[in-house]
Amino acid sequence: MFKHEMMPVINIDDLEDAIKEKYNYEFKHNLRQLLFDTGYMNDVFVRYWFDEDLVWEGKPWQNESHIEEENIVRQFLREHFKGEYDAVLVDVCW
Numbered sequence: 001m002f003k004h005e006m007m008p009v010i011n012i013d014d015l016e017d018a019i020k021e022k023y024n025y026e027f028k029h030n031l032r033q034l035l036f037d038t039g040y041m042n043d044v045f046v047r048y049w050f051d052e053d054l055v056w057e058g059k060p061w062q063n064e065s066h067i068e069e070e071n072i073v074r075q076f077l078r079e080h081f082k083g084e085y086d087a088v089l090v091d092v093c094w
Contacts, residue, residue: 008081009045009089019076027069032092034069040092050074051086 016031032040040046053071056064077088 007047007085007087007089009091011091011093015073015076015090019072022076023072025072029066029069031073032094034066035073035090036092043093045089045091047087048077048090049087050077 012031012035016027019025019027027034035048036046050073053074054067056062056067081088
């Protein structure tokens, strides 16, 4: 049997604009790098899970300002999709 899954597809620039408009917030970090580090390239879609916030634990590999900004994105997506989805496909093309 052929299995498949349907999920929302969003453009990363549209996501950034929507968050800026809703929260009047300017990102300090590049959103592509913030969400996917180096795990993306041009003309790809990347799955992004947003079901719960990241937790700052003071670990050496953690960046507190990155976690704060990523949690803003996660909050926005949870509010927008209201429990219907816990992940989206993000078009990261530039």
